[in-house]
Amino acid sequence: MQTSHITLPNMGCGTWAWGNRLLWGYDESMDKQLQAVFDLCVSNGVTLFDTGDSYGTGRLNGRSEKLLGRFFREYSGSNKENICIATKLAVYPWRLTRKSMVRACQCSAKRLGKNVDLVQMHWSTANYAPWQEWALLDGLADLYEQRLVKGVGLSNYGPKRLKKVYKKFADRGVPISTLQVQYSLLSTYPVTQLGVKDVCDELGIRLIAYSPLALGLLTGKYSEKDSLPRGIRGLLFRQLLPNIQPLLSCLREVARSRHKTMSQVAINWCICKGTIPIPGAKTVEQARENIGALGWYLDSNEIAELDKAAGSVDKTMVQNIFQTK
Numbered sequence: 001m002q003t004s005h006i007t008l009p010n011m012g013c014g015t016w017a018w019g020n021r022l023l024w025g026y027d028e029s030m031d032k033q034l035q036a037v038f039d040l041c042v043s044n045g046v047t048l049f050d051t052g053d054s055y056g057t058g059r060l061n062g063r064s065e066k067l068l069g070r071f072f073r074e075y076s077g078s079n080k081e082n083i084c085i086a087t088k089l090a091v092y093p094w095r096l097t098r099k100s101m102v103r104a105c106q107c108s109a110k111r112l113g114k115n116v117d118l119v120q121m122h123w124s125t126a127n128y129a130p131w132q133e134w135a136l137l138d139g140l141a142d143l144y145e146q147r148l149v150k151g152v153g154l155s156n157y158g159p160k161r162l163k164k165v166y167k168k169f170a171d172r173g174v175p176i177s178t179l180q181v182q183y184s185l186l187s188t189y190p191v192t193q194l195g196v197k198d199v200c201d202e203l204g205i206r207l208i209a210y211s212p213l214a215l216g217l218l219t220g221k222y223s224e225k226d227s228l229p230r231g232i233r234g235l236l237f238r239q240l241l242p243n244i245q246p247l248l249s250c251l252r253e254v255a256r257s258r259h260k261t262m263s264q265v266a267i268n269w270c271i272c273k274g275t276i277p278i279p280g281a282k283t284v285e286q287a288r289e290n291i292g293a294l295g296w297y298l299d300s301n302e303i304a305e306l307d308k309a310a311g312s313v314d315k316t317m318v319q320n321i322f323q324t325k
């Protein structure tokens, strides 16, 4: 089996919000700010950027990839050589052949203005059309063999399905570099119940934690009384907030005693669990704060307290419908 050519930092940056108007209220006036977020991250060694070809729909088609490409071209500071742009190819119902994945990746590369570094299958079809994904996975392996990407990853796969895909790729000598799942103090399910981290360790796969701030809930800035974000996030937060107060109090207390912020503690917890968190940042202030999660580690008592508080929450984040077992 060949080894992957990807080098990954301890933390990355998510870009789901960079292009999605309906869900996140993105508009083009944010672009300057997002460029500053990108520059700040890279100059501080946060060089992994996660995007998707479905991030930005309708008129904003592929906006997040286009922005990342532009920011990459215009960046001239330190660490440029370490930048790793990871995109996720959506498993649309009309993507049925291995060639369709190769073409999709070429379209992403066109939007980025450079080759994709890490190409990921956005989700598995195992829960609704288990036959569909095998050809598409062949397409991902083709991309690696043709050296159009440096590494291949998966997203929203559970351990059983992961092992099957691993075997398929291993037969072709293609390593799986990464798996990303929703993982945070409010979404421990993939690790504690599915056991995905142990399997990743066994197979030499790095686990990426997406939504490590539970979409912003773990920052502590949202409360039942104050204004909640509009749309689906607001509805979700309204349901969760009454139940998660003990966890937020614990997070607040650890942050206070550490002289860190709640976001930094929540992200650091993911790092201490051996994952690579990719918090999304929309502003320079958020990015700066998130970068402050690097360079130190929670101790075992703090982790145990946070684990206990997380384990006592009876309503947690809704799992991605595509997450497999």
Ligand SMILES: NC(=O)c1ccc[n+]([C@@H]2O[C@H](COP(=O)([O-])OP(=O)(O)OC[C@H]3O[C@@H](n4cnc5c(N)ncnc54)[C@H](OP(=O)(O)O)[C@@H]3O)[C@@H](O)[C@H]2O)c1
Binding pocket: 013, 014, 015, 016, 017, 050, 051, 088, 122, 155, 156, 180, 209, 210, 211, 212, 213, 214, 215, 216, 217, 219, 221, 229, 263, 278, 279, 280, 281, 282, 285, 286, 287, 289, 290, 320
């Ligand atoms: N594979 C998948 O299926 C999948 C699914 C979801 C996400 N992802 C990836 O994971 C990345 C991150 O996840 P996410 O954006 O869903 O959730 P997240 O990182 O948990 O939350 C990001 C949101 O929290 C708020 N925030 C971030 N840093 C903050 C700070 N320091 N202080 C205060 N607020 C802060 C911002 O929203 P507000 O300012 O509006 O509160 C931001 O958009 C995405 O960009 C995407 O790349 C992958």
